Amino acid sequence: MTGRISLPVMCLGILGFGILYVPMAVMIVFSFNAGKLVSVWSGFSAKWYASLLTNEQLLNAFGLSLFIAFWAATIATFFGMMIAIAFVRFGDFRGRLALSGLSSAPLVMPEVVTGLSLLLLFIGMESVLGWPAGRGVDTIIIAHATFGMCFAAVVIQARLRDFDRAIEEAACDLGARQPFVFFSVTLPVILPAVIAAWLLAFTLSFDDLVIASFVSGPGSSTLPILVFSKVRLGVTPEINALASVMIGIVAISVISAAYFMRRRFGNPG
Amino acid sequence: MAPFIRLTALTKTFEDVVAVDNLSLDIEKGELFCLLGASGCGKSTLLRMLAGFEQPSAGRIEIDGQNMAGVAPADRPVNIMFQNYALFPHMSVAGNIGYGLRRAGMRGAALGERIDALLKLVRLSGYGGRKPHQLSGGQRQRVALARALARQPKLLLLDEPLAALDKKLREDTQFELVDIQEKLGTTFMVVTHDQEEAMTLAGRIGIMDQGQLVQVDTPRTLYESPKNVFVADFLGMISFVEGRVTKVSKTGLVIDSQPPITAAIDQQRGPASQPKSGDQVTLAIRPEKISLSATATGAVNEIPVVVEDLAYLGVASNYRVKTAQGQMFKLQQQQSRRADKPLEWGDAGFIQFDPADVIVLS
Amino acid sequence: MPQSGSVLHRVTGATGRRLVVAIPLVWLAVFFLLPLLETLQVSFTTAQRSIPPYAPLWGFDETGFFTNFTLDNYGLIATYWQDYIGPAGNSIKLAFFSTIVCLLFAYPMAWWIARSNAKWRAVLLVMVMLPFWTSSLLRIYALIGLLNPNGFINSMLIWMGLIDAPLRMMQTDFSIYMGMVLTYLPLMILPLYAVMVRLDDDVIEAATDLGASSVGVWWTVILPLTLPGVIAGSLLVFIPAVGEFVIPALLGGPDQLMMGKVLWTEFFRNRDWPVAAAIAMLLLAILTVPIIYARYQDGRDDHTTNSQSGTP
Numbered sequence: 001m002t003g004r005i006s007l008p009v010m011c012l013g014i015l016g017f018g019i020l021y022v023p024m025a026v027m028i029v030f031s032f033n034a035g036k037l038v039s040v041w042s043g044f045s046a047k048w049y050a051s052l053l054t055n056e057q058l059l060n061a062f063g064l065s066l067f068i069a070f071w072a073a074t075i076a077t078f079f080g081m082m083i084a085i086a087f088v089r090f091g092d093f094r095g096r097l098a099l100s101g102l103s104s105a106p107l108v109m110p111e112v113v114t115g116l117s118l119l120l121l122f123i124g125m126e127s128v129l130g131w132p133a134g135r136g137v138d139t140i141i142i143a144h145a146t147f148g149m150c151f152a153a154v155v156i157q158a159r160l161r162d163f164d165r166a167i168e169e170a171a172c173d174l175g176a177r178q179p180f181v182f183f184s185v186t187l188p189v190i191l192p193a194v195i196a197a198w199l200l201a202f203t204l205s206f207d208d209l210v211i212a213s214f215v216s217g218p219g220s221s222t223l224p225i226l227v228f229s230k231v232r233l234g235v236t237p238e239i240n241a242l243a244s245v246m247i248g249i250v251a252i253s254v255i256s257a258a259y260f261m262r263r264r265f266g267n268p269g
Numbered sequence: 270m271a272p273f274i275r276l277t278a279l280t281k282t283f284e285d286v287v288a289v290d291n292l293s294l295d296i297e298k299g300e301l302f303c304l305l306g307a308s309g310c311g312k313s314t315l316l317r318m319l320a321g322f323e324q325p326s327a328g329r330i331e332i333d334g335q336n337m338a339g340v341a342p343a344d345r346p347v348n349i350m351f352q353n354y355a356l357f358p359h360m361s362v363a364g365n366i367g368y369g370l371r372r373a374g375m376r377g378a379a380l381g382e383r384i385d386a387l388l389k390l391v392r393l394s395g396y397g398g399r400k401p402h403q404l405s406g407g408q409r410q411r412v413a414l415a416r417a418l419a420r421q422p423k424l425l426l427l428d429e430p431l432a433a434l435d436k437k438l439r440e441d442t443q444f445e446l447v448d449i450q451e452k453l454g455t456t457f458m459v460v461t462h463d464q465e466e467a468m469t470l471a472g473r474i475g476i477m478d479q480g481q482l483v484q485v486d487t488p489r490t491l492y493e494s495p496k497n498v499f500v501a502d503f504l505g506m507i508s509f510v511e512g513r514v515t516k517v518s519k520t521g522l523v524i525d526s527q528p529p530i531t532a533a534i535d536q537q538r539g540p541a542s543q544p545k546s547g548d549q550v551t552l553a554i555r556p557e558k559i560s561l562s563a564t565a566t567g568a569v570n571e572i573p574v575v576v577e578d579l580a581y582l583g584v585a586s587n588y589r590v591k592t593a594q595g596q597m598f599k600l601q602q603q604q605s606r607r608a609d610k611p612l613e614w615g616d617a618g619f620i621q622f623d624p625a626d627v628i629v630l631s
Numbered sequence: 632m633p634q635s636g637s638v639l640h641r642v643t644g645a646t647g648r649r650l651v652v653a654i655p656l657v658w659l660a661v662f663f664l665l666p667l668l669e670t671l672q673v674s675f676t677t678a679q680r681s682i683p684p685y686a687p688l689w690g691f692d693e694t695g696f697f698t699n700f701t702l703d704n705y706g707l708i709a710t711y712w713q714d715y716i717g718p719a720g721n722s723i724k725l726a727f728f729s730t731i732v733c734l735l736f737a738y739p740m741a742w743w744i745a746r747s748n749a750k751w752r753a754v755l756l757v758m759v760m761l762p763f764w765t766s767s768l769l770r771i772y773a774l775i776g777l778l779n780p781n782g783f784i785n786s787m788l789i790w791m792g793l794i795d796a797p798l799r800m801m802q803t804d805f806s807i808y809m810g811m812v813l814t815y816l817p818l819m820i821l822p823l824y825a826v827m828v829r830l831d832d833d834v835i836e837a838a839t840d841l842g843a844s845s846v847g848v849w850w851t852v853i854l855p856l857t858l859p860g861v862i863a864g865s866l867l868v869f870i871p872a873v874g875e876f877v878i879p880a881l882l883g884g885p886d887q888l889m890m891g892k893v894l895w896t897e898f899f900r901n902r903d904w905p906v907a908a909a910i911a912m913l914l915l916a917i918l919t920v921p922i923i924y925a926r927y928q929d930g931r932d933d934h935t936t937n938s939q940s941g942t943p
Binding site: 005006008009010012013015016017019020021022023024026027030037039040079080082083085086090093094095098099100101102103104105106108109110111112113114116117118120121123124142143146149150199203206207209210213214224227228231232235239240243246247250251253254255258262 | 648651652653654655656658659660662663664665666667669670673683735736737739740742743746747753756757758759760761762764765766767768769770772773774775776777779781782783785786809812813816817845866867870871873874875876877881890891894895898899904907908911914915918921922925926929
Binding site: 164166167169170171172173174175176177184185188189191 | 320321322341342343344347348349351352353355356357358359368369372373416417419420
């Protein structure tokens with residue numbers, strides 16, 4: 001499937017990658033700037049990284065975002081797996097159209113609409129049911145899990161569709177029954193997709209600004225909310241340092257995940 | 270004594286399609302039986318019913334006297350070797366082979382020994398730790414076989430076992446399969462569309478068409494004595510001549526072809542089913558029974574022909590010859606002497622065949 | 632050969648199946664559908680100083696059943712339609728052209744990746760995925776540092792003596808497009824790549840063999856075959872882009888006002904939730920056609936893959 005790439009194609013490609021990476025590269029470089037500006041180099045310094053470690057507000061927001069993302073991702077993956085199984089294995093079931101619409105609309109819905117509508121729901125629920133009492137961590141988790149499960153479903157569905165059902169039949173033929181067949185054969189084989197789905201839901205939750213802004217409450221400032229409020233005040237090397245740390249974490253995770261996948265499952269030709 | 274495997278009036282309908290049509294079959298213990306048919310004939314459905322993945326719409330399956338109705342695949346004394354092997358990609362070779370054994374409760378040293386014995390049987394000793402994606406096609410096939418044999422099933426089903434292998438590997442594997450089957454004495458049922466596979470492997474072949482068994486016999490009987498035009502045409506090459514019976518005697522019959530062809534009476538058929546004068550019959554002759562020469566000898570069933578087509582295969586030549594009346598014959602001839610000069614395209618000659626070699630089909 | 636149901640399905644039983652379908656369905660109905668209905672409801676009420684800052688749509692009090700149903704919010708939008716049509720038009724225009732620009736870059740990039748050998752392909756894919764997994768907020772933030780009047784690009788150009796005064800790059804259509812490309816490029820690349828990698832090389836060779844030029848091959852063979860990827864990627868970018876908030880908020884000026892920002896302002900600044908709700912409904916109305924089209928495309932892909940993933 002390889003072939004020659006023409007020059008204009010490669011040029012456009014490099015330009016594209018440039019657009020993706022140059023801003024981040026410049027930002028990372030200037031996070032080590034000794035001066036206060038992000039455009040004029042005043043010498044090398046790591047002091048902004050040091051100040052990150054002592055910024056309690058930031059560290060709290062970071063921890064909160066991690067917590068929320070973890071739970072949202074877990075719920076999302078669980079539900080997403082159910083949706084995926086229903087679509088791939090259950091043929092035409094009652095409610096297929098409804099589930100299909102409800103699980104694909106969130107993928108393209110503008111975040112402001114999702115955020116506003118969820119907030120209005122929570123307020124309505126509070127006045128009728130008494131729960132949720134005020135907005136906070138749990139409402140954010142619910143919100144993130146809701147759109148997360150739709151993404152998770154897409155990822156898992158793709159893998160489930162390519163799945164060779166003959167191996168499930170082989171397992172039954174060899175003496176196994178459900179749910180053992182699911183846990184010993186089906187799940188291990190779709191596990192990469194399940195993990196990918198979890199990571200995707202985690203990332204979407206961790207990075208979410210708009211929806212969290214609507215459904216958070218006092219004292220539940222997530223990291224993006226904090227960064228956004230800071231950014232509005234101006235661009236500083238401190239935020240550069242924070243951003244660089246985040247990008248570094250993501251970079252290490254993505255690269256090691258890719259490496260690990262290649263080792264375990266061979267080269268995807 | 271009841272046969273080891275008995276299928277009685279087995280039928281399977283999918284909506285409006287009848288995949289298996291009132292099929293009955295007996296298989297003896299230790300047989301290597303082959304189900305041969307083109308795609309869509311119902312053989313895969315039959316296989317899945319035996320394994321338990323489809324429930325019959327009607328009829329009965331009995332294995333070693335036990336009725337299989339309502340018995341789940343996991344509980345049947347039947348195992349399958351899948352067409353695409355269906356190896357568990359996340360488990361090692363040993364893990365794959367041991368899966369069924371662990372389900373049966375085997376553990377520890379006994380499990381390890383049994384896995385080693387199976388690896389030895391399929392000549393994969395030492396490969397226990399490998400993963401399926403690290404194996405070649407032929408190796409994966411052997412793992413699939415070992416895995417299916419692990420639980421010592423009473424019936425082993427093989428779904429197109431050689432289809433995914435290349436030619437050379439196929440030849441070697443054919444004999445290996447027969448060896449293993451004879452060594453273990455397990456009853457094998459091979460499902461295939463490949464004639465050569467069936468003829469090589471099987472002790473008996475059942476030819477299937479449109480959900481029904483058309484003829485069940487040894488390969489030799491099927492080839493030399495097909496029961497009808499379908500079977501005759503299905504296996505190998507054959508020439509057909511249609512005509513009306515003009516004369517019947519104690520030894521043979523003659524039909525009204527130009528020139529007339531004499532066929533010997535088939536002693537196997539009872540007198541009642543013998544064709545009578547005036548009946549429409551189809552005669553069939555296998556290609557290796559027809560000889561072609563440049564000159565006439567005056568023997569019976571000698572017909573003047575012209576060579577239409579010729580395919581030189583080295584070990585033999587396949588000829589298509591035509592009579593003046595347009596009747597086509599296919600024959601196969603070997604060049605026994607190196608210096609011989611056989612007939613070429615467009616040459617005229619004479620074919621001849623013995624009346625005893627003519628198959629009479631109604 | 633038809634199959635009478637997967638093993639997984641048959642053995643878990645009908646109730647198991649119903650649960651697997653019902654649980655996510657109920658969750659999504661409650662936490663996705665219901666909120667939208669609630670928003671519709673609130674869009675018909677009036678703002679007031681209370682918690683929550685809007686009057687309930689209906690209820691019972693001493694005088695019996697009452698309702699605060701009003702079309703004032705929509706009336707407001709209609710009256711000041713210039714204030715709303717502008718952003719609505721901007722949203723569509725900016726989203727549309729962002730999609731085109733993304734496509735312009737994503738198509739060659741996806742092609743490059745798809746046609747590389749296995750090793751390069753893995754590297755390039757990781758390079759695409761990396762920004763994808765990085766917070767878009769941070770990427771936009773990085774862009775600000777680049778485009779600001781006292782940002783990196785301007786500082787560089789002035790330092791090199793190429794310009795005297797800083798170029799105005801922020802709060803322009805250009806900065807919006809850059810932001811959009813930065814955010815959505817990976818999303819456009821992935822469906823394109825998925826389609827391109829499945830493209831049969833032999834088809835292209837056949838076309839060349841039959842006398843087509845490079846451009847001819849692209850126009851008559853490659854483009855039609857990659858069109859599903861183009862459509863999927865475009866919808867994946869266009870629809871969320873229309874409702875984008877962060878990009879116009881951080882990179883745009885008053886001329887680049889988009890619906891997402893309008894809604895945010897009405898909600899957080901003016902505390903006028905009913906109007907915000909009405910704007911949300913308006914946004915949805917604009918997007919109904921593309922969303923339904925996207926669903927229809929999904930359904931078509933569903934059917935082609937379902938008929939291919941056959942049975943043994």
